[in-house]
Amino acid sequence: MKFYLDTANLASIRKYNQMGLVDGVTTNPSLVAKEQGVFEEIIASICKEVNGPVSAEVVSTDHDGMVSEAKHLAKIAPNVVVKIPMIPEGLRATRTVSSMGIPVNVTLVFSANQGLLAAKAGASYISPFIGRLDDIGQRGMEVIEDLVVIKRNYGLKAEILVASIRGPQHVLEAAKLGAGIATMPPDVMEKMMMHPLTDAGLKKFLDDWNRAKKEKPSLTV
Numbered sequence: 001m002k003f004y005l006d007t008a009n010l011a012s013i014r015k016y017n018q019m020g021l022v023d024g025v026t027t028n029p030s031l032v033a034k035e036q037g038v039f040e041e042i043i044a045s046i047c048k049e050v051n052g053p054v055s056a057e058v059v060s061t062d063h064d065g066m067v068s069e070a071k072h073l074a075k076i077a078p079n080v081v082v083k084i085p086m087i088p089e090g091l092r093a094t095r096t097v098s099s100m101g102i103p104v105n106v107t108l109v110f111s112a113n114q115g116l117l118a119a120k121a122g123a124s125y126i127s128p129f130i131g132r133l134d135d136i137g138q139r140g141m142e143v144i145e146d147l148v149v150i151k152r153n154y155g156l157k158a159e160i161l162v163a164s165i166r167g168p169q170h171v172l173e174a175a176k177l178g179a180g181i182a183t184m185p186p187d188v189m190e191k192m193m194m195h196p197l198t199d200a201g202l203k204k205f206l207d208d209w210n211r212a213k214k215e216k217p218s219l220t221v
Contacts, residue, residue, distance in 0.1 A: 001175045004052075004183035006163065008032045010045050012186040017049060024052035026105070026127070026163065026183045028083065029059055040076055047077035055105045055125075057083035058093075066093035074102045081125065083107045086114050091121045098122030105161065112146035119151075119158035125181070130174075131164035140164070141173050148178045168192045 002023035005013055008031040016022050025046050035042055043056045054077070058069040066089065070082040081103045084090045094104045098121070105125035106118035110133060115126040128147065130140025147160050161181040162174040168191050171182045 001179070002052075002181040003171075003189065004161070004181055005189065006031070006165070006183045006185050008035045008042055008046065009186070010035075010042075010049060013046060013049055016186065016189055021189065022050055022052070024054065024181070024183075025050050026055040026083070026161070028057045028107070043073070043076050043080065047079050050079070052079065053081045053103065053105075053125075054079055055081045055083045055107075057107065058085075061085070061087065061089060063089045063092045063096070066090065067096050070097040070102055070104075071100075081105045083127075086110075086118060091117060094118065094121040094123055098124070107163070110143070112143050112150060115143070115147045115158075115160070116150055119156045123158045125161045126158050127161045127163040127183075129164035130162060130170060131166040133164075134166065141170070141177070144174055144177050144179050152178075 003021055004024040004026050005016060005022055006026045007013065008027045013022060013025060032039055032042055043054065047054045056073045058066045060066045060069055066084055073080050073082050082097060083105045084094050086106050086108045094106055098104050103124035105127055106123040107127045109115050109118060109126055109128045115128060118126050128143045130144060133140035144160065144162055151160060159180040161183055162179045163183050165171060165182060165184040165188055167188055171184060171192060174182050
């Protein structure tokens with residue numbers, strides 16, 4: 001499974017990329033707005049740090065505006081993926097932009113039907129927002145289940161990019177279902193590394209070692 005970071009914070013991206021954990025990055029206008037700097041420069045910096053796809057989102061809601069923005073974003077770096085919202089004009093723009101050879105990530109997907117339409121329109125990535133569905137009392141992972149089956153049934157090229165991840169359990173469930181990508185905030189990736197028994201075990205090992213060194217000073221690592 002590929003792991004993407006859902007952030008525009010370069011320090012966080014660099015931290016986890018140095019661990020070999022970052023296959024790509026997803027951003028949105030809200031995430032970029034939290035950082036200091038010019039939008040294009042922030043995206044360019046992320047693209048230099050990460051070898052994989054970096055999603056940058058349009059803010060227009062009409063076909064011509066989205067296409068124009070997509071062309072502009074694609075010039076920032078060769079690994080830019082253009083995020084386009086799952087609206088009728090967005091599907092039309094997805095068709096146009098993807099036909100130009102620019103990869104598209106259709107965002108704000110909340111149903112398998114929407115995901116199927118996005119794939120048919122030419123999307124390279126489909127981003128179902130599972131956490132937001134959970135927030136309103138629906139089971140977000142059900143959309144992932146359906147899309148995985150649909151992708152397998154018809155050999156769809158679009159990758160399922162599980163988004164709006166709230167915690168490590170979402171990542172685990174998505175991986176078990178066979179989704180190709182999970183994009184998560186840095187704090188979720190951090191939580192995936194942690195377990196109290198790991199901490200306790202390490203402490204015991206170090207305590208035992210330090211005690212043994214005091215008893216036998218000749219011990220070396």
